[in-house]
């Protein structure tokens with residue numbers, strides 16, 4: 001099986017001044033994830049590797065680039081799923097760790113549970129030897145300013161307005177024909193303390209089943225939760241739709257039914273892939289057959305050879 005790796009850097013507008021850094025970040029993550037697959041690594045290893053790269057990049061709303069809640073704090077959500085046996089791990093409202101996706105994977109592999117939150121997740125992280133980092137280390141000046149601006153401009157958040165900034169995610173198909181997804185986020189700016197979005201919720205923020213394919217979603221979390229965007233898309237594929245059709249149907253349903261905007265990356269068990277969004281933009285990159293495809297705005301696709 002020829003491996004496939006697709007990443008996204010979040011649905012929403014991307015301003016001109018950061019575009020090149022975002023583009024380079026997304027290319028780096030896809031190259032890391034695809035490299036793992038090319039060396040025979042599993043789909044789970046690849047999606048984790050790609051998402052860690054994005055969590056470590058302050059351009060993206062995950063890990064050290066996470067946006068702030070209404071108290072000016074970082075609380076992060078993440079989830080991961082292995083399509084081989086449907087095992088899954090998730091964490092929500094975690095603070096003071098660099099890579100929530102690694103903690104989600106530990107939940108999947110080292111506990112009998114699927115999902116740990118807040119204090120329990122923190123205790124588990126400590127027990128697993130995950131280094132704690134001072135909360136301020138995850139707070140960037142840019143995100144402090146963004147919160148201030150958001151508070152000044154605050155009006156009740158309309159679901160059909162653009163979701164702010166980029167959650168990150170990855171999907172992979174490995175040489176053995178297994179798929180996986182990983183999604184990680186700092187949530188939405190100025191949200192209530194303790195608000196949990198779609199990203200850690202399996203079926204909404206992502207899904208992976210090696211009998212069908214894998215998906216990672218991004219966008220307005222409350223809308224994604226209401227329609228179970230990830231599982232809904234895979235349902236359409238089970239009904240015989242192509243990846244393109246399934247993505248259009250589920251994103252279209254979310255827009256018409258709850259006025260929600262978002263985006264997704266999807267790979268099928270046979271290696272077809274797609275990146276689709278209903279927001280202005282969504283940084284994405286896909287690696288397959290030693291070619292890298294990437295873009296940010298609608299209609300923009302560049303293809304290069306992977307060394």
Ligand SMILES: NC(=O)C[C@H](N)C(=O)O
Nearest residue numbers: 165167187197218219221
């Ligand atoms: N930008 C995003 O994708 C945000 C994420 N879906 C959330 O609502 O937490």
